[in-house]
C-alpha cells in the first residue's frame with residue numbers, strides 16, 4: 001500500500017479520535033480570560049453607568065458586545081446610548097466604543113434589548129420610552145440592522161404597529177433563528193411588558209427579519225393590576241431551541257410565584273403559542289429576580305445568573321446534559337461578589353469537532369453589580 005492510500009485513512013482516524021463529546025468527564029468549564037469592556041462612574045463619553053450587557057458572534061466570526069450607557073444616573077428611567085464594541089479575534093483585542101443609538105436627552109429614552117444574527121446580518125432590537133408615563137412619548141420598539149457585524153447600522157424600523165399598544169421591552173438577551181422544524185429558519189425574539197402590565201410575548205419573522213408578527217404570549221395574572229408578593233409575573237426572558245425543535249423560554253419570576261427560582265415556558269409550535277399548562281418552575285435555578293441567560297451549545301444547555309435567593313451575588317454558570325431538565329453539580333462560580341444581568345454567546349460548532357467555547361458577559365462589581373461590564377471567555381473542556 002502506497003502512502004497516497006494510507007494517508008487519508010490515517011487522517012480520518014486522527015480526526016475521529018480528536019472529536020470532542022460532552023460527558024461528565026470532558027465538561028470542566030473554566031474561565032480562560034476575563035476583560036472589563038466598560039467601567040461605570042468615569043463619565044467617559046458622557047455615560048454615568050453601563051448596564052444590560054449583550055454579546056453575539058457575528059456572521060464574520062467576530063464578537064460584538066453592546067450595553068446601555070445610562071447618561072445621568074444608574075436608574076432604569078433616563079436618557080441613554082446603546083454602546084457597542086467589536087472584537088475581530090475572538091476577544092483578544094477590542095475596538096473602541098461606537099454608539100448604535102442615542103436618544104439625546106429624552107426623559108426616558110431607550111432600553112436594551114436583544115441582538116440576533118440572521119443570515120449575514122446582525123439585528124439589534126430595543127425599546128424607547130418603555131417606562132410610561134414619560135415625557136419622551138408613547139412606548140415603541142425599534143429594530144436596527146447591520147451588514148458589517150455591528151460596526152454600522154441602517155435606519156431604525158419602528159415595530160410598534162406589530163407589537164401593539166403594550167410596552168415590548170426585548171430580552172434582555174439574544175434572539176434565535178430556529179435550526180429545526182417546526183418553523184425552521186424562523187427568527188424568534190422574546191420581550192416583556194411594564195411591571196404593572198407584564199407578561200412575555202414572542203415576536204416572529206419568517207423572512208429574515210423584514211416582516212414581524214406576534215407569536216405566543218404569557219401574560220401576568222392578574223394583568224394590569226398592582227403587583228402583590230408572589231403574583232404570577234413573567235418578566236425578562238431568554239428563548240432557546242431544544243434538540244426536539246421545541247422552544248423553551250427561561251423567564252425572570254418577578255414576584256417569586258411558587259419559588260425564588262426561574263420560570264420556564266415551552267412552545268412546540270415554533271413560538272406561535274406559549275401554553276400556560278406547559279409552564280414549569282426550576283427549583284435548581286435559584287434566582288433573586290434578575291435577567292439571566294441560557295445557551296445551547298455542544299450538546300449542552302448552559303445557564304448563567306447570580307445564583308442567590310435575594311441578592312445579586314454569586315454569578316454562576318450551570319450546565320445540563322439532559323436538555324435543561326437537570327443541572328450538573330453546583331456549577332462554576334465565575335464571580336462571588338456583586339453581579340447582575342448576564343448574556344451568553346458561542347461560536348458555531350467547529351468542523352474539527354473541537355470542544356466548544358463560551359462567552360459570558362455580565363454586570364460585575366466589588367460593592368455594586370453596576371460598576372463594570374465584564375466578558376469572561378470560558379473553555380468548556382477546561383483547556384487553556
Ligand SMILES: *[C@@H]1O[C@H](CO)[C@@H](O)[C@H](O)[C@H]1NC(C)=O
Pocket residue numbers: 128137138140158159160161
Ligand atoms: C412608532 O410607531 C408608533 C405607532 O405606529 C408611533 O406612535 C410612534 O410615535 C413611533 N415612534 C417613533 C419613535 O417613531
Ligand SMILES: *[C@@H]1O[C@H](CO)[C@@H](O)[C@H](O)[C@H]1NC(C)=O
Pocket residue numbers: 286307308314316330331333
Ligand atoms: C452559588 O451558587 C451555587 C449554585 O447554585 C450554590 O451551590 C452556592 O451555594 C452559591 N453560593 C452562595 C454563596 O450563595
Ligand SMILES: *[C@@H]1O[C@H](CO)[C@@H](O)[C@H](O)[C@H]1NC(C)=O
Pocket residue numbers: 243244321322323
Ligand atoms: C434531549 O432531547 C433529544 C431530542 O428530543 C433526545 O433525543 C435526547 O435523548 C434528550 N436527552 C436527554 C438526556 O434526555
